[in-house]
Amino acid sequence: MQRDYKLSSYSLNSVSAHFLSEQKEDVHHSIISDLQNGNAETRRRLAVYCLKDAYLPQRLLDKLMFIYNYVEMARVTGVPISFLLSRGQSIKVLSQLLRKAKQKNLVIPNVKQAGSDQGTYEGATVLEARAGFYEKPIATLDFASLYPSIMMAYNLCYCSLVTPEDVRRLNLPPESVNKTPSGETFVKSNLQKGILPEILEELLTARKRAKADLKEAKDPLEKAVLDGRQLALKISANSVYGFTGATVGQLPCLEISSSVTSYGRQMIEHTKKLVEDKFLTLNGYEHNAEVIYGDTDSVMVQFGVSSVEEAMNLGREAAEYISGTFIKPIKLEFEKVYYPYLLISKKRYAGLFWTKPDNFDKMDTKGIETVRRDNCLLVKNLVNDCLHKILIDRDIPGAVQHVKNAISDLLMNRMDLSLLVITKGLTKTGDDYEVKAAHVELAERMRKRDAATAPNVGDRVPYVIIKAAKGAKAYERSEDPIYVLENNIPIDPQYYLENQISKPILRIFEPILKNASKELLHGSHTRSISISTPSNSGIMKFAKKQLTCIGCKALLSRVGQVAAMEIALSAHIAREGRLSCTAKQLLKVGIYLK
DNA sequence: TCATAATCCTAA
DNA sequence: TGAGTTAGGATTATGA
Numbered sequence: 337m338q339r340d341y342k343l344s345s346y347s348l349n350s351v352s353a354h355f356l357s358e359q360k361e362d363v364h365h366s367i368i369s370d371l372q373n374g375n376a377e378t379r380r381r382l383a384v385y386c387l388k389d390a391y392l393p394q395r396l397l398d399k400l401m402f403i404y405n406y407v408e409m410a411r412v413t414g415v416p417i418s419f420l421l422s423r424g425q426s427i428k429v430l431s432q433l434l435r436k437a438k439q440k441n442l443v444i445p446n447v448k449q450a451g452s453d454q455g456t457y458e459g460a461t462v463l464e465a466r467a468g469f470y471e472k473p474i475a476t477l478d479f480a481s482l483y484p485s486i487m488m489a490y491n492l493c494y495c496s497l498v499t500p501e502d503v504r505r506l507n508l509p510p511e512s513v514n515k516t517p518s519g520e521t522f523v524k525s526n527l528q529k530g531i532l533p534e535i536l537e538e539l540l541t542a543r544k545r546a547k548a549d550l551k552e553a554k555d556p557l558e559k560a561v562l563d564g565r566q567l568a569l570k571i572s573a574n575s576v577y578g579f580t581g582a583t584v585g586q587l588p589c590l591e592i593s594s595s596v597t598s599y600g601r602q603m604i605e606h607t608k609k610l611v612e613d614k615f616l617t618l619n620g621y622e623h624n625a626e627v628i629y630g631d632t633d634s635v636m637v638q639f640g641v642s643s644v645e646e647a648m649n650l651g652r653e654a655a656e657y658i659s660g661t662f663i664k665p666i667k668l669e670f671e672k673v674y675y676p677y678l679l680i681s682k683k684r685y686a687g688l689f690w691t692k693p694d695n696f697d698k699m700d701t702k703g704i705e706t707v708r709r710d711n712c713l714l715v716k717n718l719v720n721d722c723l724h725k726i727l728i729d730r731d732i733p734g735a736v737q738h739v740k741n742a743i744s745d746l747l748m749n750r751m752d753l754s755l756l757v758i759t760k761g762l763t764k765t766g767d768d769y770e771v772k773a774a775h776v777e778l779a780e781r782m783r784k785r786d787a788a789t790a791p792n793v794g795d796r797v798p799y800v801i802i803k804a805a806k807g808a809k810a811y812e813r814s815e816d817p818i819y820v821l822e823n824n825i826p827i828d829p830q831y832y833l834e835n836q837i838s839k840p841i842l843r844i845f846e847p848i849l850k851n852a853s854k855e856l857l858h859g860s861h862t863r864s865i866s867i868s869t870p871s872n873s874g875i876m877k878f879a880k881k882q883l884t885c886i887g888c889k890a891l892l893s894r895v896g897q898v899a900a901m902e903i904a905l906s907a908h909i910a911r912e913g914r915l916s917c918t919a920k921q922l923l924k925v926g927i928y929l930k
Numbered sequence: 931t932c933a934t935a936a937t938c939c940t941a942a
Numbered sequence: 943t944g945a946g947t948t949a950g951g952a953t954t955a956t957g958a
Binding site for chain 3: 424427461462575576579584586596597632681771809835
């Protein structure tokens with residue numbers, strides 16, 4: 337799951353909730369013995385818990401069609417299925433290389449760990465972003481499979497790379513070699529056709545075939561298999577470049593990878609120049625085109641026209657014209673129009689995504705808080721709602737009011753705790769961190785409380801920021817949300833306002849609103865009276881939200897007291913035979929209270 | 931106070 | 943003993 341999906345938690349419970357809308361029948365480890373030693377009813381609960389823990393992974397495998405996709409990937413790359421789970425990306429490329437080399441009666445050297453002499457090389461160009469809110473359509477031009485097509489176009493491979501001495505010694509004619517922008521020399525395919533380009537060609541034609549078959553397919557199962565296949569082929573093609581640049585891998589060749597990126601850099605610059613030189617009033621166009629941004633294989637163009645349809649036509653014209661200036665498989669495509677388009681900075685933007693002139697397909701956001709997993713839901717939702725109001729509803733006053741309401745709710749402690757939970761990945765063991773960080777320090781503290789449930793390396797750590805002495809560092813104020821609930825610890829709304837909400841919101845509003853800061857963050861709504869501890873009713877609200885079954889909800893509202901929660905739940909289990917909605921958080925709270 | 935390094939996560 | 947790449951923004955800790 338961690339490899340294929342980006343989620344904010346990878347616990348079986350939360351993954352199941354996300355994909356299956358089903359949850360575990362959770363049992364806290366501390367009560368397992370008690371349940372086993374209890375009566376038939378408690379053992380039943382334990383058994384249901386065990387069964388469900390086996391059943392959920394099975395359902396996930398089915399739902400996400402892991403088996404089909406893995407079989408297809410194994411076929412394409414020639415590795416055993418177990419490698420797809422236990423090993424990385426590079427074994428797949430190596431396997432394809434070995435298969436091809438055997439066909440051609442070539443051997444692959446067993447290279448020793450070359451040491452860290454070279455290591456890094458220059459990557460892609462990211463064009464300077466002309467930040468702003470664009471209310472005219474922006475056309476996007478993209479290179480299709482940029483790096484694979486470069487490797488094919490210029491025959492880049494281990495077996496086509498030659499040194500300057502080779503060129504002299506073998507008296508290679510200049511028309512039979514290519515010198516790459518990074519200064520390497522590769523022979524053309526008439527002298528020695530590269531293995532990598534050949535692999536890539538096969539992968540990409542196979543993908544085209546799979547996509548064509550997918551279009552024809554009627555049966556949902558067949559469709560799923562074909563979609564898995566075309567995806568496997570795409571991923572395989574894209575990882576070939578990475579393989580050549582992996583200096584810790586089996587067969588690094590930075591001459592290839594740095595040549596690929598150098599061609600890519602040349603091509604994006606060339607594209608920008610061509611667009612801006614051709615689409616001018618001088619040449620009979622209505623406006624001068626401007627490239628406002630671009631990253632690696634794409635350029636965003638403002639042609640100056642005001643309708644989506646005109647922008648699409650110009651985009652197609654430009655893509656065709658520019659494609660004609662590149663050799664064989666390299667192709668620039670017109671893909672989509674953004675309208676309106678909010679460009680915040682490099683790698684950060686939002687806009688409505690149009691592929692046809694009549695209506696937009698979706699709201700698309702890149703890099704900003706809505707797509708990041710390390711922000712609390714409050715920020716994520718707030719930014720998303722504002723973008724929705726600004727881009728789709730075109731209601732800026734409405735967006736402003738929404739922010740004010742949220743800030744006011746936060747400062748009055750009306751915010752659900754689950755919206756304030758920040759999560760960050762634990763990437764190494766505590767000792768290996770050089771500076772103190774909120775999630776790392778909390779993980780250590782939790783380990784001291786209960787080593788069994790504390791987060792481990794690779795886990796994501798959820799935390800909230802609690803009130804503390806002025807000037808205390810964030811890492812001193814991070815706390816486990818469950819611990820906060822059970823001990824009635826007050827959170828720090830000011831932290832959430834100043835360190836979580838304020839900057840992301842300002843970045844969204846600043847291109848749109850003058851005095852954004854004054855209007856949004858310093859109005860009367862920021863002077864709400866703050867109640868410092870969450871009330872019982874706050875906890876009850878949280879608990880109710882966690883419960884999905886009507887029986888439990890009804891029960892909770894009747895009991896109405898936190899201390900009675902666990903008793904209520906036990907009664908419910910006794911009556912119904914099981915806890916049908918399995919509220920993990922709630923159970924934990926209940927157990928602690930007990 | 932401020933520049934810089936560490937860290938996380940994303941775009942491509 | 944196995945590991946795909948670089949670019950880049952944002953936040954926080956750290957130390958001069």
